[in-house]
Amino acid sequence: xxxxxxxxxxxxxxxxxxxxxxxxxxxxxxxxxxxxxxxxxxxxxxxxxxxxxxxxxxxxxxxxxxxxxxxxxxxxxxxxxxxxxxxxxxxxxxxxxxxxxxxxxxxxxxxxxxxxxxxxxxxxxxxxxxxxxxxxxxxxxxxxxxxxxxxxxxxxxxxxxxxxxxxxxxxxxxxxxxxxxxxxxxxxxxxxxxxxxxxxxxxxxxxxxxxxxxxxxxxxxxxxxxxxxxxxxxxxxxxxxxxxxxxxxxxxxxxxxxxxxxxxxxxxxxxxxxxxxxxxxxxxxxxxxxxxxxxxxxxxxxxxxxxxxxxxxxxxxxxxxxxxxxxxxxxxxxxxxxxxxxxxxxxxxxxxxxxxxxxxxxxxxxxxxxxxxxxxxxxxxx
Numbered sequence: 533x534x535x536x537x538x539x540x541x542x543x544x545x546x547x548x549x550x551x552x553x554x555x556x557x558x559x560x561x562x563x564x565x566x567x568x569x570x571x572x573x574x575x576x577x578x579x580x581x582x583x584x585x586x587x588x589x590x591x592x593x594x595x596x597x598x599x600x601x602x603x604x605x606x607x608x609x610x611x612x613x614x615x616x617x618x619x620x621x622x623x624x625x626x627x628x629x630x631x632x633x634x635x636x637x638x639x640x641x642x643x644x645x646x647x648x649x650x651x652x653x654x655x656x657x658x659x660x661x662x663x664x665x666x667x668x669x670x671x672x673x674x675x676x677x678x679x680x681x682x683x684x685x686x687x688x689x690x691x692x693x694x695x696x697x698x699x700x701x702x703x704x705x706x707x708x709x710x711x712x713x714x715x716x717x718x719x720x721x722x723x724x725x726x727x728x729x730x731x732x733x734x735x736x737x738x739x740x741x742x743x744x745x746x747x748x749x750x751x752x753x754x755x756x757x758x759x760x761x762x763x764x765x766x767x768x769x770x771x772x773x774x775x776x777x778x779x780x781x782x783x784x785x786x787x788x789x790x791x792x793x794x795x796x797x798x799x800x801x802x803x804x805x806x807x808x809x810x811x812x813x814x815x816x817x818x819x820x821x822x823x824x825x826x827x828x829x830x831x832x833x834x835x836x837x838x839x840x841x842x843x844x845x846x847x848x849x850x851x852x853x854x855x856x857x858x859x860x861x862x863x864x865x866x867x868x869x870x871x872x873x874x875x876x877x878x879x880x881x882x883x884x885x886x887x888x889x890x891x892x893x894x895x896x897x898x899x900x901x902x903x904x905x906x907x908x909x910x911x912x913x914x
Contacts, residue, residue, distance in 0.1 A: 542728055542751060542768050600672055600679045606632055620684070623669075629684045630669060635677055648750030649678055655749040656680060660722055664715030666735055666747040685745065687736025690799075694731055699802035702837055704742060708734070709796050710864060711744040716792065717855035719746070720785040723755035725762050729791035730771045731798070762787075769811050770804055771795065774819050774847050786849035789858065793844025800837060801829040805845065821847035836863035 608620040610631070621632040635649055656671035670681040690708065700708070712734060719726060726733075726746065733748040753762035761782035767773075773790035775783040797805045805823035808814045823845050825838055840863045846852045853861070 542766075600632065600634075600670060600681060603670065604630060604632060604681055621681070629686075631682045631684045633680045633682065635679070651750050651752050651754075652680065653678055654754055655724065655752055658722065658724070658754070660718070660724070662715060662718040664711045664745055665718065666745045683737075683745075685735035685737050685747065687738045687741070687743075689732055689747075690734040690736070690744065691731035693736075694798075700799050702800065702833055705796060705799045705837070706864065707742040708744045708799065709792070710859065711742075712746060712792055712795075713855045713859050715746040716785075716788050717859065720788070720855055723757060723760065724749075725753040725755075725785045726788050726791075727751045727753060727762070727766045728768055728771070729788050729795060730768050731795060734795075767791070769814055770806065772818065773849065774821060775849050777815050777818060784849060786852045786854075789844050789852050789855065790849075792858075793841055796837075796844065797823060797841050800833050800841070803829070819847070821845055834863070834866070836861070836866055839863070 603625070604621045604623055606619040606621045610618045610620055617634050619632045619634070621630050622628065623630060653671055653673055656668040661667055666685060667683040668680060669683065670679075672679045712729070716726065716729070726749065728748065728751040729746070733746065734744050735747045737743045737745065751766045753766075755762070761784055763782045765776065765779055767776055767787070771791040771794045773783065773787040775781045776787055794805060806814055806817035808817060823841070825841075830838065840858065840861045843853050843861070844858065
């Protein structure tokens with residue numbers, strides 16, 4: 533499901549009290565934001581290209597990329613933003629395909645960019661390896677830039693699939709959620725809180741299989757022990773936990789389980805449990821934590837699945853299950869109704885079609901109104 537504007541955009545330590553009290557419709561905010569970015573980009577386009585070229589030249593001359601090029605080769609350009617480029621590459625030793633991200637320091641970079649790159653590099657330095665986490669194969673940094681070599685995820689993101697198929701069958705959701713929770717369990721054992729679990733950050737290594745992996749550690753919190761708490765307003769408004777909204781509180785890895793519960797709800801029925809037209813209304817609904825399970829949408833979903841969603845969406849973080857406890861839930865222990873052999877499919881039963889057709893009219897209207905700007909938004913790489 534596509535959600536527009538500030539509701540689906542990660543926020544990095546900003547004052548959410550102002551954000552949640554503005555009451556501006558996301559459609560208006562998105563239009564204003566896109567117009568401002570377009571005009572700014574048109575005005576500075578030539579200067580930006582020059583800065584990018586100079587930045588890349590500095591990186592090559594200083595050896596930042598030379599270290600990467602010693603073991604990897606860049607072959608295909610995939611995209612560029614204001615701060616760097618992404619290439620399809622290969623490891624020289626065995627021709628394993630990889631994604632190579634090259635960031636370089638520019639005078640016009642934002643504070644949020646600085647924070648995200650620092651967090652990505654800090655996470656990469658941990659050297660964590662797990663089948664359910666996108667692996668960082670190499671990371672190099674100096675005063676001129678950062679280069680990261682990442683495992684290539686050729687199947688795109690979960691959000692990409694939801695834009696064309698609004699929900700998954702329960703069996704497919706089980707495959708995805710098992711891997712997400714296994715990845716979170718490994719992160720939490722190593723004192724890492726992701727803080728931005730959502731469909732955009734769940735990647736697949738194949739177009740056909742549901743080998744889901746957690747990606748994007750630009751908002752993560754890394755501690756030194758299991759009792760260390762995180763703080764600050766970090767996350768995406770539609771998926772953020774109640775304790776994050778209450779900015780006076782520190783919080784634990786339980787915030788990732790809340791976000792997982794929101795995502796599981798969305799995957800099962802095709803809509804968001806706390807959807808509203810502005811951030812203030814979203815925040816109120818999240819703080820109440822009362823997700824609705826209407827008969828039309830949930831008639832074909834098992835009681836075990838509903839119970840796990842309710843448990844993950846427990847407002848009190850101390851009562852919320854850990855990733856290990858969630859994996860031990862009866863829903864994961866029950867046998868699937870159909871053998872899917874790990875392949876992605878769209879639910880086909882009449883009841884499942886009904887819950888798609890009866891999605892909230894607000895969401896249908898917004899998707900229609902924003903069709904013309906989605907392409908522009910996707911093209912403005914940050």
